[in-house]
Amino acid sequence: MRRFPARATAGWILALGLLGAKAAAEPADRTAQVDESGDEAAARAHFQRGVAHFDRQEYREALEEFRKSLERKKTRNAMGYVASCLKQLGHYDDALEHYEAMRREYPKLPPGTEAMVAADMAELARLVGTLVLRGDVPAGASLFIDDRFRGRLPLDKSLRLSVGSRAVRVEKDGFAPIRTTVEVKAGRENVAELVATSRKGRLRVSERHNWPLEIEIDGKATGAVTPWEGLLDPGEHTVRLRGFLDEEALLSCDVPGALPGEKRAGARQGAKMASAVETVSVRLYEVAEVVLGAEDQDAPLKIESAPRGARLWIDGKEVGRTPWEGRLPLGEHAIGVRADGYLDARQQVTLERRKQREVTVALDRVPPEPGFWTARTVGATAAYGAGVLGLGVFAVSGVLALNTSAELKQACPGGLCPRERAGQKERAHALGVAALAGLIVGGAGAAAGTVVLVAARLKEEKPRATAAGTAWKVGVGPFGLSAEGSF
Incomplete structure (x- = not known):
């Protein structure tokens, strides 16, 4: 550290303070003497102790006393001594700044003093960069x-x-x-x-309602919960909030119950929450802040069935038996219910934000299988029975009529029959009539039975619920076979 001779350095200070010291030693009047009882007296005492330290080259102690003097009262002498002490201590930059401050405070220095100050400042300027x-x-x-x-x-x-x-x-x-x-x-x-050895920036993440939700950064779970602040590499990052929230807190927009001072952790059940993905720019040694608003992504649903205990499918996946209660994503969902002895049922339900839905599905019993002797079978049997009987009469009468006609043909050449053959001829005619009547009855019975069966079959082939709850209809269209069905 460069030192300057104390007497040489203080020479201009003594010249600078001559008038002030004289005025302080001999007050101008009684009023001035009375006034020097508070801060001025303390300032003068510190100043005098500072001068004593300075003369003994105790520059640190002198600097402390002069600064205390300036705190009580600002004087040109004290400012000059502070600059000189700083110069002696090697604080050339501070000494130069104090000279500049003194010039601003006292712009009209005596010419001799101004010259000394200028020379000292020029010397200090050569000792700073x-x-x-x-x-x-x-x-x-x-x-x-x-x-x-x-x-x-x-x-x-x-x-x-x-x-x-x-x-x-x-x-x-x-x-x-x-x-x-x-x-x-x-x-x-x-x-x-x-050059920063730790190339990091800081990111502060919070949720708009102060809800504690898990934080995802760049698509990866961090394990941290809002509000959170931590270090990240500089650059662009995506931030998203996910988690669950107590339904009561969601509806009232309150922060879930955590005692003051406790570290809150994200809930593992309740309303499913998520925010939009937001991109934030993190800069080196700067703090970036992002505030995200999370919204519920699902809604509560309660499903009952009649009868209870039926197997339940939601969106094609079996979830258990009724009654069932849980939360599903917002939007459309397909509900399927199945129970032994009942026809399957299917129902659509739409879930909306913060609205609970309750659905009751009533199942229809499977109709009992009909016995053999139904109106259809009785009618068809009677018709076919009459037909068989008629055809039997037709067959027997026809054979007898043909045999009798053959005998008459042999006995009556040229169509002339003796009188004794008249009875046989009438019998042949009667058998022919009987055969024709049997044929007509047999044909009518067969046709009637067929009509009954076909009509019943057509009625049964209308679309009906199958065991899986599906109705099908097959037909022929302009492009070939076609099938239609509903679940």
Whole structure:
């Protein structure tokens, strides 16, 4: 550290303060003497102790006393001595700043004093350089030079420093300090390159209603719950909130019950919540903040059936038996219910946000299988029986009629029959009539029985619920066979 002779340095100070010291030693009047009872008296006492330390070259002690004097009352003498002490201690940059401050405070110095001050400042200017920060210069960070706070970044002007090796430290809450060393050379602009060893930024995530939901960053679960703050690599990141929330808290928009000071964890059941995906830019040594609003993604549903205990399918997946209660995603859902002895049933339900739905599905019993002797079978049997009887009469009468006709043909050549054959001829005619009547009755019975069976079959072939609840109809269309059905 460069030292300057104390007497030589203080010579101009003595000249500077001559008038002030004289005035202080001999008050102008009684009023001035009375006034010097409070701060002025304390300022003078500190000033005098400072001069005593300065004469003994105890510059640190002198600097402390002069600064205390300035706190009580600002004087040109005390400011000059502070600058001189700083110069003796090697704080050339601070000494130069104090001279500049003294000039601003007392712009009309005596010519001799002004010349001495100008010469001293010129000498100090040759012992300082300026500092420029480059590289990682985080906004709002605190700058320390040799552990002394010198301002917030970015600096509005170049910083003046005494020559020599200077330790530069940049600190910002939530981040690792940035450190470097710069060799300050007089009269030059000295560049300190700041390089952050921890290349991180900070992200703060919260939910609009202050709900504790799990945080996903870049599509991956972090295990953290809102509100959260942590370090991330600089760049673009996607953020999304997911989780569950107590239904009462959801409806009242309250924060779920956690005692003050307790660390809240996301719920594992309740209303399913999610937010939109938002992209946020994280910068080095800066804090980015994102506030997301989560909305419920499902709604409660309660399903009953008559009879109870039926097997239940939701969207094609068996979920158990009725009664059933749970939460499903918002929108359309297909419900299928099946019970032994009942026809299957299917129903559509639409779930809306924050609205509970209750659905009751009534099943129809499977109709009993009909016995053999139904009206259809009785009618068909009677018709076919009459037909068979008629055909039997037709067959027997026809055979007898043919035999009798053959005998008459042999006995009556040329169609002339003796009188004794008249009875046989009438019998042949009667058998022919009987055969024709039997044929007609047999044909009518067969036709009637067929009509009964076909009509009943057509009625049965109408679309009906199958065991799986499906109705089918097969037909022929312009492009070939076609099938239609419903579930």
